[in-house]
Amino acid sequence: QVQLVESGGGLVQAGGSLNLSCAASGRTFSSYTMGWFRQAPGKEREFVAAIHWTTRGTTYYKDSVKGRFTISRDNAKNTVHLQMNSLKPEDTAVYYCAAAWRSAVQSASNAYSYWGQGTQVTVSS
Numbered sequence: 001q002v003q004l005v006e007s008g009g010g011l012v013q014a015g016g017s018l019n020l021s022c023a024a025s026g027r028t029f030s031s032y033t034m035g036w037f038r039q040a041p042g043k044e045r046e047f048v049a050a051i052h053w054t055t056r057g058t059t060y061y062k063d064s065v066k067g068r069f070t071i072s073r074d075n076a077k078n079t080v081h082l083q084m085n086s087l088k089p090e091d092t093a094v095y096y097c098a099a100a101w102r103s104a105v106q107s108a109s110n111a112y113s114y115w116g117q118g119t120q121v122t123v124s125s
Contacts, residue, residue, distance in 0.1 A: 002026045002114045004097045009119030012087055016123070020082040022097030022116060030075040033103040035112055036082045038093035038121075045096070047107035049082060060105040065091075087123045094118040 003025040012018055022034070035050040049071040052058040059071055070083040080097060098112035 004116035006119040032099040
């Protein structure tokens with residue numbers, strides 16, 4: 001099992017940056033493809049970014065965040081990060097970290113078995 005704890009959310013003005021972190025428990029973190037999802041009020045949870053479990057670290061992004069967000073992982077520290085730049089009000093949501101055992105990078109939420117509790121990101125205009 002993996003337990004995930006997100007941090008780094010907050011209130012930021014449009015155009016600003018935030019770096020979200022997700023700390024994972026367990027000794028097999030390096031075998032999990034990690035993803036970030038978000039859910040805005042009144043909307044369904046949506047995929048944001050994912051990074052493959054192998055050392056190649058293939059990444060995959062939602063089109064609207066490409067060039068603004070960067071996902072990365074540090075297997076030595078059991079953490080995954082989401083660097084978010086040029087934030088927009090439409091990026092406002094609760095952001096969730098998720099883990100999928102030895103999975104391909106993918107956007108389907110049902111592929112991920114473990115989820116964190118989420119961290120709030122609010123972007124003001």
